[in-house]
Amino acid sequence: MSQSASIVSDSYSSTQTLPAILSRLPDIYLSVKECSTRTQQEIDLLLLAIEALELGASEKMLATVERLELEEIIPNRVILWRIRCSNPWRRSYTRDFLTLNEAKALVILICDRARELMVLIRQLLVVQQQMKAKKLPLENHFRLSEYLERFRAHFRSRMNPRRTKVSLLLASEAELNDLAMSLLEKLLFCTGTKGMERVWFSLFDGEV
Numbered sequence: 001m002s003q004s005a006s007i008v009s010d011s012y013s014s015t016q017t018l019p020a021i022l023s024r025l026p027d028i029y030l031s032v033k034e035c036s037t038r039t040q041q042e043i044d045l046l047l048l049a050i051e052a053l054e055l056g057a058s059e060k061m062l063a064t065v066e067r068l069e070l071e072e073i074i075p076n077r078v079i080l081w082r083i084r085c086s087n088p089w090r091r092s093y094t095r096d097f098l099t100l101n102e103a104k105a106l107v108i109l110i111c112d113r114a115r116e117l118m119v120l121i122r123q124l125l126v127v128q129q130q131m132k133a134k135k136l137p138l139e140n141h142f143r144l145s146e147y148l149e150r151f152r153a154h155f156r157s158r159m160n161p162r163r164t165k166v167s168l169l170l171a172s173e174a175e176l177n178d179l180a181m182s183l184l185e186k187l188l189f190c191t192g193t194k195g196m197e198r199v200w201f202s203l204f205d206g207e208v
Contacts, residue, residue, distance in 0.1 A: 019070050025104045025200045034097030037088045039203045044087035046110050049183035052151035053117050064112050073105040091160045107200050114190040121188045151180040
């Protein structure tokens with residue numbers, strides 16, 4: 001079962017031309033063809049943060065997939081959901097592994113959405129610093145509170161509380177907020193010069 005995603009993707013790519021945009025990210029040479037569970041978790045959490053940033057994020061993701069011509073990797077909503085469920089923290093964890101091409105497509109999607117949301121991401125991070133400097137609760141700022149509340153709601157509804165790390169995060173609203181803010185920092189990093197490539201390599205730290 002754990003190999004099903006790889007088998008499907010590999011046979012698919014052998015009969016179809018891969019999206020040209022994938023070439024923007026260099027190949028990573030690993031001892032196995034699939035991504036690690038840590039990489040899969042990081043990718044899904046970044047997508048979760050994007051969903052918490054804006055209403056209708058899922059529809060905008062699918063529209064971005066079409067605009068970037070990534071449909072050969074992510075042809076529809078069901079496939080997007082399935083490959084995101086390779087995150088082992090998920091309630092609906094499929095035990096599948098992302099192929100490198102699937103991971104590339106998701107990272108390109110993440111970075112494109114992050115650039116669209118760059119102004120908002122910067123604003124929220126600046127507000128966080130200001131609130132901390134004044135020793136005020138982050139929830140005192142409406143827009144930041146809204147992001148954190150949505151992120152916590154998404155995390156609670158989608159992640160498996162039987163996972164040790166998930167249960168620890170769920171038990172501490174402050175730690176869950178810290179996770180949400182750290183993901184914003186990573187999204188902002190995506191928007192910088194060579195940000196996409198740097199984020200891509202960071203997902204495989206210690207594995208190459």
